[in-house]
Amino acid sequence: AQTVTQSQPEMSVQEAETVTLSCTYDTSESDYYLFWYKQPPSRQMILVIRQEAYKQQNATENRFSVNFQKAAKSFSLKISDSQLGDAAMYFCAYRGSNTDKLIFGTGTRLQVFP
Amino acid sequence: EAGVAQSPRYKIIEKRQSVAFWCNPISGHATLYWYQQILGQGPKLLIQFQNNGVVDDSQLPKDRFSAERLKGVDSTLKIQPAKLEDSAVYLCASTLHPTQEMQYFGPGTRLTVT
Numbered sequence: 395a396q397t398v399t400q401s402q403p404e405m406s407v408q409e410a411e412t413v414t415l416s417c418t419y420d421t422s423e424s425d426y427y428l429f430w431y432k433q434p435p436s437r438q439m440i441l442v443i444r445q446e447a448y449k450q451q452n453a454t455e456n457r458f459s460v461n462f463q464k465a466a467k468s469f470s471l472k473i474s475d476s477q478l479g480d481a482a483m484y485f486c487a488y489r490g491s492n493t494d495k496l497i498f499g500t501g502t503r504l505q506v507f508p
Numbered sequence: 509e510a511g512v513a514q515s516p517r518y519k520i521i522e523k524r525q526s527v528a529f530w531c532n533p534i535s536g537h538a539t540l541y542w543y544q545q546i547l548g549q550g551p552k553l554l555i556q557f558q559n560n561g562v563v564d565d566s567q568l569p570k571d572r573f574s575a576e577r578l579k580g581v582d583s584t585l586k587i588q589p590a591k592l593e594d595s596a597v598y599l600c601a602s603t604l605h606p607t608q609e610m611q612y613f614g615p616g617t618r619l620t621v622t
Contacts, residue, residue: 438615439551448602494611496611498550
């Protein structure tokens with residue numbers, strides 16, 4: 395069975411600085427998708443960034459980028475120029491290529507200090 | 509475009525009582541998901557609908573949980589009777605079709621069972 399592990403329950407960063415959130419996963423599949431979701435205190439979860447496993451190039455969305463290491467089964471999220479609005483729970487999620495079922499990690503709470 | 513709507517936002521009940529949650533997905537979205545998010549954990553899929561049919565309910569505790577999507581649009585999730593361990597946030601999400609990568613989440617219903 396696939397599993398997703400986020401080993402950092404909490405992280406903090408100063409405004410304008412850079413922070414990296416870690417995620418590892420376990421799967422026997424060769425083709426799959428990985429996601430980072432943001433869940434602000436209002437609880438409406440939104441997609442931050444996604445990565446297809448067959449793509450070697452790391453995904454980037456504005457200030458958000460990932461470091462995808464397929465062999466190591468690692469998928470970290472880097473947030474550059476952190477803003478107060480980035481404070482939230484961040485969930486790493488996995489989806490196999492033949493299913494649309496998302497498997498989530500336990501989340502990392504990010505605090506941003508002015 | 510209106511997002512996924514859920515109600516109520518908060519509910520407090522005593523154990524052994526029953527409760528129902530309602531979800532209205534984004535217009536035209538054929539696939540609807542119900543997740544359970546226990547405090548400190550990531551969301552866990554309870555049930556997935558494709559139109560009005562159940563695709564996956566393998567993690568739904570069927571002795572007490574039920575869900576329906578009779579007309580293939582909005583959906584209700586019911587718990588009867590509730591247990592203390594059912595305290596969680598219940599999230600609804602939808603996608604246009606199963607292969608679409610992005611799931612759109614609602615704000616969730618926070619259930620407290622006392």
